[in-house]
Amino acid sequence: MQSGMEVAALTDVGCQRENNEDSYSAWRPASPEALQAKGYLFTVADGMGGHEGGQEASRLATQTIEQVYSTAESADTRALLLRAFEAAHRSIREYADNHPALHGMGTTCTAIAVIGHDLYYAHVGDSRLYLARGGKVYRLTRDQSYVGRLVEQGIISDEEAGNHPQRNILIGALGAGSEVVPESPEQPISLEKADVLVLCTDGLWSLVTEDEIQKALSAKTLEESCRRLVQLAKDRGGPDNITLQTVRIS
Numbered sequence: 592m593q594s595g596m597e598v599a600a601l602t603d604v605g606c607q608r609e610n611n612e613d614s615y616s617a618w619r620p621a622s623p624e625a626l627q628a629k630g631y632l633f634t635v636a637d638g639m640g641g642h643e644g645g646q647e648a649s650r651l652a653t654q655t656i657e658q659v660y661s662t663a664e665s666a667d668t669r670a671l672l673l674r675a676f677e678a679a680h681r682s683i684r685e686y687a688d689n690h691p692a693l694h695g696m697g698t699t700c701t702a703i704a705v706i707g708h709d710l711y712y713a714h715v716g717d718s719r720l721y722l723a724r725g726g727k728v729y730r731l732t733r734d735q736s737y738v739g740r741l742v743e744q745g746i747i748s749d750e751e752a753g754n755h756p757q758r759n760i761l762i763g764a765l766g767a768g769s770e771v772v773p774e775s776p777e778q779p780i781s782l783e784k785a786d787v788l789v790l791c792t793d794g795l796w797s798l799v800t801e802d803e804i805q806k807a808l809s810a811k812t813l814e815e816s817c818r819r820l821v822q823l824a825k826d827r828g829g830p831d832n833i834t835l836q837t838v839r840i841s
Contacts, residue, residue, distance in 0.1 A: 596631070596705070597839040599813035603821045605794055606829035612638035612645030613792050613834035614698075616653040618661055629668070630706030632660050633836050637718050637792040639764065640696030648683050648698040652765050655679040656702055668704050669775055672713040676700065676765065676773045683766030697766035701732060701790050705838065709779035710788070715763045715771055719796050722780070723787040723808050728801040733774060735763035758797070787813075788838040791820075794831035798824040813837045 604611045618632040636652040638645030659675035679700065687696050699716025712720055717734040733739060737760040738752045752758060765771055782788075787808050799807075799820060807819040817835055824833045 595841055597813050597841055598633075598837070599817050600834075600836040601814075601817035601821050602834040603825065603829070603832070605832050606825055608830075608832055610646060611832045612649055613794070613832040614638070614646075614649035614653045615790075615834055615836055616657050617836065618657045620661070628666075628706075629660070630704050630709075631838075632657060632702065632704050633788075633790060633838060634700065634702040635718050635790040635792060635834055635836055636698045636700040636765075637716065637794070637832070637834070638696070638698040639761075640693060644687075644693040644696030645698070647686060647693065648696040648766050649700075651682050651686060652679045652698045652700045655682045656700070660702075660704070668706060668709075668711045668779070669713075669777065672702060672704060672711060673773060673775055675702070676713050676715065676771060680765045680771040687766065695767075697761075697764035699761065699792070700765050703788060703790065703838075705782070705788075705840075706779075708782045708840065710782050711775075711779050713773040713775040715765055715773045716761050718790065718792045721789040721791070721801070721804060723789065723805055724783060724785075726805065728789075728805045730801070731780070735774070736761050758793075782840050784840060786840045788840075789835060790837075791835035792832065794829070794833040795820060795824050795835050797831070798827045798829075808837070813839055 636649035638649035656675040665671040699718040701718040704711040714732045717736045720731045738758040810816045
């Protein structure tokens, strides 16, 4: 996508679903001036609400966020991401109002903006953002889910969460409820050379460990890393759609 940044993405329907309700997008400005101001935008979304409803919700989320972020005038990157999420939330709700058969449609969403060596992100639901640095993988986002809260409260472990029967119950989703409250840190995170960012849906992270993500990132290219991780999830049954985007700061 640029010299100084390696990018790769992969999405797979998995082993048990007929439709892929995940979406992802990557955007870069056309001009050097816009690149300096807005950087690069990467988004991953995991739709819910049946085949058509989930597909439309995740598509609307990624498209709306990219459109708002790329066209709006703002010097405040975090505020712009939050504005884009609010617009996506409204778009999905309006679509559901106009298509009653899709009532209940919604989507998780994680979006990042990389401007120079500053990382901004906004997040709703249980798709995740990881940072790989110095041989370790750190999860930056909190799961906005019922089971995620149980883990935070120490009631269950991360390992138990992966197999919990209620792990798909979301506390937050774009298109669900009257309001949406994205998670977004007030200050950007400083990136370092060789950092790798991984955005992924729960079809991946629920089946692979952080150590396995780090091991896969040692492949020669990020394309190969993506293939290894998707195959690993499929080897373990692949019950859900599997999507990830990877970004290396080089």
